Amino acid sequence: MAEAQTLESGESAAPSGYADTRTIGGPILSVENIVVKFGGVTAINDVSFDVREGEIRAIIGPNGAGKSSMLNVLNGFYKPRSGKINFAGQSFPAMDPYFAASNGIARTFQNIALFRGMSTLDNLMTGRMLKMKRNFFWQCLYFGPAQKEELENRAHVERVIDFLEIAALRRTPVGRLPYGLQKRVELGRALAMDPKILLLDEPMAGMNVEEKEDMSRFIIDVNEEFGTTVILIEHDMGVVMDLSDRVVVLDYGSKIADGTPDEVRANQDVIDAYLGVSHD
Amino acid sequence: MLYRETGQFKRNYAADQQLFPIFQDKILLGVILTVALAVIPFVINDYWSKAILLPFMVYSFIALGLNILVGYCGQISLGTGGFMAVGAYSSYKLCTAFPEMNLVFVILLSGGCTAAVGVLFGLPSLRIKGFYLAVATLAAQFFLIWMFNKVPWFYNYEMSQITAPPREMFGFLVSGPQASPTAQYLFVLGFLIVFTWIALNLVRGRIGRSWMSIRDMDIAAELLGIKPLKTKLSAFAVSSFYIGIGGALIFHIWLGTVEATEAFDILQSFFVLFAIIIGGLGSVLGAYLGAAFMALMPVGLKVVLVDGAGMAVDTAKHIEIMLVGSLIIFFLIKEPHGLARMWQITKEKLRLWPFPY
Numbered sequence: 338m339a340e341a342q343t344l345e346s347g348e349s350a351a352p353s354g355y356a357d358t359r360t361i362g363g364p365i366l367s368v369e370n371i372v373v374k375f376g377g378v379t380a381i382n383d384v385s386f387d388v389r390e391g392e393i394r395a396i397i398g399p400n401g402a403g404k405s406s407m408l409n410v411l412n413g414f415y416k417p418r419s420g421k422i423n424f425a426g427q428s429f430p431a432m433d434p435y436f437a438a439s440n441g442i443a444r445t446f447q448n449i450a451l452f453r454g455m456s457t458l459d460n461l462m463t464g465r466m467l468k469m470k471r472n473f474f475w476q477c478l479y480f481g482p483a484q485k486e487e488l489e490n491r492a493h494v495e496r497v498i499d500f501l502e503i504a505a506l507r508r509t510p511v512g513r514l515p516y517g518l519q520k521r522v523e524l525g526r527a528l529a530m531d532p533k534i535l536l537l538d539e540p541m542a543g544m545n546v547e548e549k550e551d552m553s554r555f556i557i558d559v560n561e562e563f564g565t566t567v568i569l570i571e572h573d574m575g576v577v578m579d580l581s582d583r584v585v586v587l588d589y590g591s592k593i594a595d596g597t598p599d600e601v602r603a604n605q606d607v608i609d610a611y612l613g614v615s616h617d
Numbered sequence: 618m619l620y621r622e623t624g625q626f627k628r629n630y631a632a633d634q635q636l637f638p639i640f641q642d643k644i645l646l647g648v649i650l651t652v653a654l655a656v657i658p659f660v661i662n663d664y665w666s667k668a669i670l671l672p673f674m675v676y677s678f679i680a681l682g683l684n685i686l687v688g689y690c691g692q693i694s695l696g697t698g699g700f701m702a703v704g705a706y707s708s709y710k711l712c713t714a715f716p717e718m719n720l721v722f723v724i725l726l727s728g729g730c731t732a733a734v735g736v737l738f739g740l741p742s743l744r745i746k747g748f749y750l751a752v753a754t755l756a757a758q759f760f761l762i763w764m765f766n767k768v769p770w771f772y773n774y775e776m777s778q779i780t781a782p783p784r785e786m787f788g789f790l791v792s793g794p795q796a797s798p799t800a801q802y803l804f805v806l807g808f809l810i811v812f813t814w815i816a817l818n819l820v821r822g823r824i825g826r827s828w829m830s831i832r833d834m835d836i837a838a839e840l841l842g843i844k845p846l847k848t849k850l851s852a853f854a855v856s857s858f859y860i861g862i863g864g865a866l867i868f869h870i871w872l873g874t875v876e877a878t879e880a881f882d883i884l885q886s887f888f889v890l891f892a893i894i895i896g897g898l899g900s901v902l903g904a905y906l907g908a909a910f911m912a913l914m915p916v917g918l919k920v921v922l923v924d925g926a927g928m929a930v931d932t933a934k935h936i937e938i939m940l941v942g943s944l945i946i947f948f949l950i951k952e953p954h955g956l957a958r959m960w961q962i963t964k965e966k967l968r969l970w971p972f973p974y
Contacts, residue, residue, distance in 0.1 A: 412840055438842030452833035454899065455826070463830050467842040469823045473851075479818035484631070487822060491630045530841065 358561070361582065362390030364423075365566055366411070366442075366534060371420035373406050373590075380406040381417070382590040388534070393560050393567045395581035397574075397601075399610060402587040404570045405447055408536045411568070412437040412444050439467050441533030445523045445540060447570075453512035457522050460511055461497060464529030465490040494529050501525045501555060517548040524555060534566045535559065541573055549573065553580060578602065586610065621967040636817055639964075653806060658799045666798035671871040672912045674805045675863055680892045680904035681816055682859025687890070688898035689820055690852035691832025692742050696754035698885035699761030700857050702877050703731040704864030706771050709779045712869075720784040720791060724808070724865045731861020732854040734761070739853030743846045758883055765877035778876040781869045792869040801870050808866065812859065817901055819855065828852050829899070895948055897957025906956040910948075914941055 367387035373380045381403040388394045396404045409415040410422070413432035422429045425440050443464070452460050468490060475483040498504050501521055506514060511522055520540060527535055540556065541549045553576055559565050571577050577584065578598040586594040586601055588610040594601050601607055620641045627633040637643050661670065679701065686694050708727035711718065738757040742750055765771050772779050783793025789800040819825050827848045830838035835845055868875050875881070888911060896907020915937050922933035952959045966973065 414836070414840065434839050435842055435844060438840060444840055446837065450834045450837035452830050452837070454833050455829050459826055459829070463826045463838070463843075464841055466823065466827060466830075471823070473824065476822045476824050477815045477818055479822060483818075483822060487634065488630050491634065495630075526841070 359391055359564070361392050364388065365390040367423045368407075368410070369421050369423070371407075371410055371422070372418045373403070373410060373415055374418050379590050381410070381587075383420070384585075384587065384590070384592045385420075386585045386592065386595055388566060388568060389583075390566055391560070391564050392582040393556070393569060393580050395569045395571060395577045395584045395598075396587060397571065397577055397584060398587035401589075403590040404587055405538055407587070408444065408538055408568070408570065411536060412442050438530070441531065442536065443527035443530040443532035443534070444536035445520075445527050445538060447538040447542065449516075449519045449523055451511045451519055451523055451526070454510060456508050456510055457503060457506045457514070457525075458494065458498075458508065460522055460526050461494045461529045462490060464526040465494060467530070468493075493531075497525050497528045500528070500558070517544055520544070520548075520552065521555070524552075528559065532565055534568065537567060537569045537571075539570050539572065541571060541576060549576060556580060619967065619970070621964070621970070623968050634821070636821070650810075654803075658803055661798045661802050663798050666802055667871065669913065669916055670802055671805060673909060674802075674809050675866050675871055676889065676892060676908040676912045677905045678805075678809055678812065678866065679860050679863035679889050680896065680908045681813065681901060682856045682863060683889050684893045684896075684898065684900070684904045685816065685820070685828070685859065686852050686856035688893055688900065688903070689825060689832065690828040690849060690856075692739070692849060692852060693747060693751040694754040694856070695751050695883070695886045695890065696738060696757035696761070697860055697889045698881040698883055699758040700731050700735055700860040701864030701867065701885060702761055702765050702881035703734045703857075704728060704861030705868035705875055705881065706765050706779065706877070707731065707861070708865035708868060709781070710771065710773075712782055712784070713773055716782070720786060720804075720869065723784075724862055724869070727865045728858040728862040731864070732858040735853045735857020735860075736850050739850050739857075742849045742853070755883075758886055762877050762881060778874060779868070780874045784869070792873070794873060796870075805866055805870055808862065812862070813901065816859070820901065824851065832899075891945065893955075895945060895955055897955025900955070900957035902960065903955050903957030906960075910944075910956065914944065 364387040367385070369385045371381050371384050384403075384407065396407055398404050406415060410417050411432065413434040413436065416431040420430075422432050424432070424437075424442075452463060455463070469486050471483040471486050475481060479487075498507065501524065503518065503521060503525060506518065506522070511519055514522065524537070524540065527537075537556065541552050544552065556567060556569070557580065560567050569577070569581060571580075581598060583596060584594075584598055584601045585592060586604070586607050588606075593606040593610060594604040596604075620639065622639055625638070625640055627638065632638075637646060657670070679697065683694065683697055686692050704724075704727045707730040708723050711723045711726055712720075715723075734757075738754060741753045745753055766777055781792045783790055783795060785791065786800070786804060790796040791800045791804045820828070827838070827843045828851075830841070830843055831845060831848050831852075838848075839845055864881065867880065872880060892907035892911040893904055894907070895910050896905065897903025918937040918940055919933060922928045922936060923930055928936070948956065952962075
């Protein structure tokens with residue numbers, strides 16, 4: 338048997354002959370009975386799930402199912418009406434964006450949210466914001482401690498640039514880059530934060546097959562090489578089934594299934610949610 | 618060797634991140650500084666000082682400050698005139714209350730006072746954005762000017778017009794009617810050089826990036842761990858600090874006597890805002906180019922029209938207004954991102970010249 342089975346959940350999504358050397362740890366982040374409402378609309382209704390350290394966790398569901406809202410709850414942009422979030426050994430009624438960022442939750446957006454007027458390098462350096470501590474006085478002087486810190490972080494950012502193969506775009510303002518590369522730079526900005534947990538909101542939306550393959554490769558590499566936990570929203574079922582270890586399925590704000598890709602694929606509720614049911 | 622980055626290789630990150638990566642830029646800067654420090658002080662006279670160099674330098678300083686707020690942090694402000702008045706009046710109060718205090722400290726402290734006022738009027742920026750914030754800062758403009766006119770404490774219960782008392786630096790008079798143009802010029806130049814350097818350091822480092830991230834996409838910035846209120850208020854503070862120093866310099870050095878409604882009215886706010894829009898938002902060079910355009914163009918046109926073409930002074934004034942207006946329109950159509958961007962594009966073209974593909 339060449340196939341190493343280290344996944345706790347038993348079944349690996351990887352094709353046979355591929356050695357999965359990752360170790361999946363215990364739950365690093367979990368949500369319990371989260372409810373999010375906007376006025377009278379219930380965006381998320383009583384959803385609970387957990388994310389294990391080192392796994393790729395996918396959240397799928399039809400449009401409007403509450404997937405992006407769920408990510409917004411996880412990094413503190415939305416405050417849930419009830420329920421709690423367990424993270425970093427503590428339990429919160431709502432996450433604080435600053436706490437989330439400083440404890441290693443990074444995120445990309447469905448509609449690219451890069452700093453359009455800044456160069457690729459500056460965008461990635463902004464991802465290092467929390468790692469830079471020098472105060473205003475040293476920033477005014479620049480030379481000395483602030484420069485040292487700047488160069489250390491630059492070296493780190495350069496590793497991310499190498500990893501994502503965007504060295505040629507360093508000085509280009511990101512507003513001028515094509516869509517696929519902007520998505521990649523946005524991933525780079527999140528990676529520059531040294532995240533423990535990476536929230537990816539449709540990283541492959543609107544990409545062609547080659548770009549999707551590139552992006553998939555980057556996500557797998559991040560997960561395997563750096564051990565980063567990935568929470569992924571994606572509509573391309575092929576990608577989701579290939580990449581993820583476990584999948585949560587949301588529909589109209591409620592969780593309808595949770596399990597390995599194969600379990601989810603065979604779940605009748607999921608099939609009904611995606612294909613519809615005949616009411617006769 | 619041509620003026621371009623091509624072929625000027627950098628071997629470490631420190632060299633890559635220097636302020637002037639192009640070798641010729643350093644030479645150019647050296648020449649400018651030599652002329653400014655070693656030639657102009659010896660040839661300057663009263664006309665050049667009061668009509669050309671002082672306005673250009675002071676408005677560059679103020680434009681630099683406003684550009685930090687509007688260009689880098691993306692918070693539109695129309696309160697510039699009011700903040701200049703805060704700088705002028707607080708330096709007047711400090712100067713008269715503590716006659717022994719060195720003028721440099723007086724001006725720096727009045728910058729600090731203006732920074733505090735700026736932070737106060739910057740508080741609404743967390744809730745309101747864009748044009749609405751512009752209207753809120755307009756309130757600052759009208760309130761502050763009204764206050765300096767109506768509260769006699771600010772002008773020491775004398776006339777509402779305040780006059781700068783004579784002060785010395787290193788034994789040379791720099792403020793008051795007897796001050797020599799050379800001393801005044803060098804005094805302002807010192808401020809300009811030091812604070813331009815500080816502004817360059819701020820905008821290329823962590824703080825500058827946090828300002829720009831708030832400008833470009835505040836939601837994403839927040840999720841990277843940038844605190845929006847703190848960042849916006851720091852931009853208001855730094856910007857008002859510069860504008861306050863600028864106002865104090867206008868009062869002490871350039872004009873000597875000011876009256877709040879005349880010297881710091883709403884037109885000043887627009888003047889500086891136009892300067893940075895024409896010069897280039899989000900660029901230190903743009904602040905200089907914009908200030909040069911707005912402050913020097915009228916003087917240049919007057920010289921050409923009155924002295925050169927022999928026109929009557931008031932005819933020339935009207936033609937000047939029309940010409941400046943149409944030049945603003947021309948530049949904004951030609952390059953909406955300002956003169957600094959034109960320079961940037963020229964540099965990019967030179968990279969491949971003479972064989973662009």
